[in-house]
Structure formats: C-alpha cells, structure tokens
Amino acid sequence: MxxxxxxxxxxxxxxxxxxxxxxxxxxxxxxxxxxxxxxxxxxxxxxxxxxxxxSGIRGGVDADSDRVVIGATTCLDEVASNPIIRAMLPPLAQAAALVASPQIRAMGTLGGNVLLDTRCLYYNQTEFWRRSLGYCLKADGTWCHVVGGPKTCVAAQSSDTVPVLLALNAVLRLIGPGGARELPIRDLFRFNGMDHLAIAKGELLTDIVVPTPGPGFVGSYTKLRTRESIDFPQLGLALCATLEGGTLRSIELVLGAVNPQPKPIRGLEAFLGCSLDDAAIDAIADLVFKQTRPQESIAGDAPWRRQMAAVFTRRALVAVRAAGAA
Ligand SMILES: Cc1cc2nc3c(=O)[nH]c(=O)nc-3n(C[C@H](O)[C@H](O)[C@H](O)COP(=O)(O)OP(=O)(O)OC[C@H]3O[C@@H](n4cnc5c(N)ncnc54)[C@H](O)[C@@H]3O)c2cc1C
Ligand code: SF4
CATH class of the missing domain: 3.30.43.10 (Uridine Diphospho-n-acetylenolpyruvylglucosamine Reductase, domain 2)
Known part of the structure; x- marks a missing residue:
C-alpha cells in the first residue's frame, strides 16, 4: 500500500x-x-x-447566445452529460466522457483536467521506482531519461479536454494574489514539461468560458489509448470546423498527448473556402503528419502515434463532412 x-x-x-x-x-x-x-x-x-x-465550491453550466460558462469545479461526468454542453459543444462532452472511468469522472473536475500535471513513464512511478533509477529532472533528479540530458523535460500534456478547449478558443477566468484576470487557453501552456502552466503561484481557475460556435458547426474528439477505459491518451485529436454547403468556413485542429503543450496545427487557413473533398482531406492529413512530433515520454511508439495523427485526422474530417451534409 x-x-x-x-x-x-x-x-x-x-x-x-x-x-x-x-x-x-x-x-x-x-x-x-x-x-x-x-x-x-x-x-x-x-x-x-x-x-x-x-469541492465545496459549486460548479455548474450557464449559457447565453454568445458563450457557455462552465465552473471549474464541475465534475467531468456533468460536462459529459449536461444538455447545454451536449447541444452546443458536442466535442467537449465527447472528450469528457472519454476520461478515465465512471468513478474518476464523478470525482474529477474540468478545472483539474485543464491544470493536470504533465505525465511521463519515468515520473508517474513510486518513490522507490524513481529512486532506483536516480530520479529524473522533473522530480528530485538532474537528468532526463527521455531526452538523455540535464536541461529539457518533455513530459506530455495528457488532458483529454484541453485540445477541444483550445480548438474552441476557450478563455480561462483566474483569481490570484495579484487579482482577477482572463487568459485565453492558448496562452496557458509552455513547451516545458517541468513548468508547463503559465499561471502564478496560488492562482485559482474559477471558470472556463467557451464562445458559442456559429451555424454549421461540426466537431469531434478522437482518442488513442491501449484500453477503451481508464487509460490516459497516447494521442488526442480535437477537430472544430464550420461547414456551409460542403465548403469549409473555419477549421481548428489541435493534438494532445504529443508534447508538453497541446499542438495546434498551423496553415489550415489555406483550406478556407475550399470544398471538403477527398483531396482536401488528404492534404490536411498530410499537414498534420508533417507537423506532429510525438515525444517518447508516454506509452505508445512515437512513429506510430505520428501515423495515427494523420489517420485520425482523415477519419474525423470524413465524419464531419457526412455530419455537415446531413
Ligand atoms: C487511473 C486514472 C486514469 C486517468 N485517466 C485520465 C484520462 O484518460 N484523461 C485525462 O484527461 N485525465 C485522466 N486522469 C487524470 C484525472 O482524473 C483527470 O485529469 C481529472 O479531471 C483531474 O481533476 P481533479 O479535479 O481530480 O484534479 P485534482 O487532482 O484535484 O487537481 C489536479 C491539479 O490541478 C490543480 N487544481 C485543480 N483545480 C484547480 C482550480 N480550480 N484552480 C487551481 N488549481 C486547481 C491541483 O492543485 C492539482 O495540481 C486519470 C487519473 C487516474 C487516477
Ligand atoms: S521527460 Fe521529464 S519527467 Fe520524463 S524523464 Fe525526462 S525529465 Fe523526467
């Protein structure tokens, strides 16, 4: 024990x-x-x-025509089942439903999921296990066993909801010793597995504010993991797009569990105004493959996870094209 x-x-x-x-x-x-x-x-x-x-601070979900406001202490189970989130932000409900297990989703909160520590095969181990290897840079040691050096930690950002919240351009409400502020979630993460959150000591996340997507919104979250339950992601792919009669009006693709920070795919504006045909889908999947560089810090062969990023992109785009046409 x-x-x-x-x-x-x-x-x-x-x-x-x-x-x-x-x-x-x-x-x-x-x-x-x-x-x-x-x-x-x-x-x-x-x-x-x-x-x-x-846990004594009430969470909950509130919405008006412009935005959905989710209290940070709202449990993941509620995020997955809440009728407002399911209707207005389906990929977020989908991602929350894929976290861990029913028991953990009943306890774990959306705020805790956003601020989840980075993970690594050499870090999420007992003290005895870590000591036998001389510890590592992120905790108690001086050397990274993944990078093979004394400077960089590439432990992985491993939250399922974070890629979706980035793709939805969520904003975080924080209060702390320095006062209250709002921070776009895109600015929360750093490429540093030891210190990956750009928040001050003592700062509290109180709410997650998500702008309401416009007409024609389609989206999904796809998760790669060893078992269909319990496991953290080896890769997560969030897709949020707007389609108008088969034409792409907006698109965001964000990968999770590849690096210490989530990875938004760049260059997608080149596809705006294009029809989401097979050629466009292949070109976007190719772009994702080129930009994805998974680290070896978590389970799952990195070249395989990179290939799966392209496979998931293609599948997600085919599915949203069908949903947009329905
Ligand atoms: C077996 C197992 C499997 C898991 N699988 C997954 C998975 O598949 N996907 C996944 O994403 N996660 C997974 N998790 C991790 C975890 O259950 C979830 O990320 C959960 O959402 C964390 O929320 P929490 O409220 O329990 O956070 P806590 O454990 O309470 O806190 C996490 C961190 O956030 C800080 N924190 C929490 N809330 C606030 C706040 N409002 N303001 C400031 N700081 C705050 C805490 O200080 C701590 O540093 C798993 C955990 C276990 C044990
Ligand atoms: S990636 Fe980070 S957590 Fe993993 S061994 Fe290196 S320093 Fe430790």
Whole structure:
C-alpha cells in the first residue's frame, strides 16, 4: 500500500476563501477532485503541508447566445452529460466522457483536467521506482531519461479536454494574489514539461468560458489509448470546423498527448473556402503528419502515434463532412 506523508486539510466554501486559506498556509496546494493530485502525493511527487479543498465550491453550466460558462469545479461526468454542453459543444462532452472511468469522472473536475500535471513513464512511478533509477529532472533528479540530458523535460500534456478547449478558443477566468484576470487557453501552456502552466503561484481557475460556435458547426474528439477505459491518451485529436454547403468556413485542429503543450496545427487557413473533398482531406492529413512530433515520454511508439495523427485526422474530417451534409 502507498502511504501519503502527513498534511493538513482545510475546506473552502468560496473562491475568495480558498485564496485566503492558500495565502495563510505555507506550502499549500489546491485539491479539487483529487484524482490526479492524490496519486502524485502518494508517489512523493508533491509534498504539500496543507491541501485547500475546492469541492465545496459549486460548479455548474450557464449559457447565453454568445458563450457557455462552465465552473471549474464541475465534475467531468456533468460536462459529459449536461444538455447545454451536449447541444452546443458536442466535442467537449465527447472528450469528457472519454476520461478515465465512471468513478474518476464523478470525482474529477474540468478545472483539474485543464491544470493536470504533465505525465511521463519515468515520473508517474513510486518513490522507490524513481529512486532506483536516480530520479529524473522533473522530480528530485538532474537528468532526463527521455531526452538523455540535464536541461529539457518533455513530459506530455495528457488532458483529454484541453485540445477541444483550445480548438474552441476557450478563455480561462483566474483569481490570484495579484487579482482577477482572463487568459485565453492558448496562452496557458509552455513547451516545458517541468513548468508547463503559465499561471502564478496560488492562482485559482474559477471558470472556463467557451464562445458559442456559429451555424454549421461540426466537431469531434478522437482518442488513442491501449484500453477503451481508464487509460490516459497516447494521442488526442480535437477537430472544430464550420461547414456551409460542403465548403469549409473555419477549421481548428489541435493534438494532445504529443508534447508538453497541446499542438495546434498551423496553415489550415489555406483550406478556407475550399470544398471538403477527398483531396482536401488528404492534404490536411498530410499537414498534420508533417507537423506532429510525438515525444517518447508516454506509452505508445512515437512513429506510430505520428501515423495515427494523420489517420485520425482523415477519419474525423470524413465524419464531419457526412455530419455537415446531413
Ligand atoms: C487511473 C486514472 C486514469 C486517468 N485517466 C485520465 C484520462 O484518460 N484523461 C485525462 O484527461 N485525465 C485522466 N486522469 C487524470 C484525472 O482524473 C483527470 O485529469 C481529472 O479531471 C483531474 O481533476 P481533479 O479535479 O481530480 O484534479 P485534482 O487532482 O484535484 O487537481 C489536479 C491539479 O490541478 C490543480 N487544481 C485543480 N483545480 C484547480 C482550480 N480550480 N484552480 C487551481 N488549481 C486547481 C491541483 O492543485 C492539482 O495540481 C486519470 C487519473 C487516474 C487516477
Ligand atoms: S521527460 Fe525526462 S525529465 Fe521529464 S519527467 Fe520524463 S524523464 Fe523526467
């Protein structure tokens, strides 16, 4: 059995209270559903002296004609089943439904999923396992076993909902010791597996705001993993597009679980105004293949994951073309 080092627990009933509790307790961390943080504490990857619990802060989903606002403490189960999200943002409901298992989706929150730590075969292990290898750069050591050097960590961004939220151009509402601010989710991630989130110490994610997609919106999330349940993605592909009579009016493709940050595909504007025919689909899949460079930090052969990025792109585009024509 893995035991956790001792820590104290304080429960917050509101965002300002959570911030005040964090400020009052040195070496405190926030815990929401705890489905990522607590396994990491058991593995000795984090050693908080206090956990500030966010589960008493109500989540929920609200919408007007311009946007859908999702509270950060909304559990993934609700994100997957909420009628507003299913009707207006189907790829987000799809991605949330593919996270882990029913039990974990009932505990795990959308905010925790956005702020999920990066993952690596040499990092998400017990303290004993990591010590036997001399630890690694991201935790307790000085060397990266993937890159083979002392400087770069390429642990993978592994959240299922993040690629979709990027493709939907979501904006994050944050409050912290420096005040409140809004941050486009595209600016949240850095290419650095040790420090991949551009948020300040103590900052809280309170809401995820998603602009309502326009008429003709089609989209999907496709996940590669070893088993059809429990497993983290070895690759995730989010596609969000707008079709008008078979013509592409907008398109965003974002890959997850390839690098420390999600990977938006560049150069897709060249296809706007084109018919989404087989030639265009092949050309877009080719573009995705060229731009995808999966790291070896997580399970699944990297060249195979790269090939699958193109395969998933082709399948997703064929499916949205059929949905757009229906
Ligand atoms: C067996 C297993 C399988 C899993 N499979 C998947 C999978 O397939 N796909 C996937 O995406 N994830 C997976 N997960 C990871 C995890 O369950 C989810 O990512 C979940 O959404 C995390 O949410 P949480 O509320 O439990 O986060 P927590 O564990 O509570 O927190 C995660 C991190 O976010 C911080 N945090 C949480 N909420 C806030 C907030 N509002 N403001 C500031 N900081 C905050 C915490 O301090 C911590 O650093 C899996 C986990 C397990 C144990
Ligand atoms: S990529 Fe390297 S430094 Fe980062 S967690 Fe893996 S082994 Fe450690």
């Amino acid at each position: 893995l035991r956790m080092d001792g820590f104290s627990y304080v429960h917050a009933a509101s965002w300002p209270e959570a911030l005040a509790l964090w400020s009052a307790h040195p070496e405190a961390m926030y815990v929401s559903g705890g489905t990522d943080l607590l396994p990491n504490v058991k593995h000795g990857l984090f050693k908080p002296r206090t956990l500030v619990g966010l």
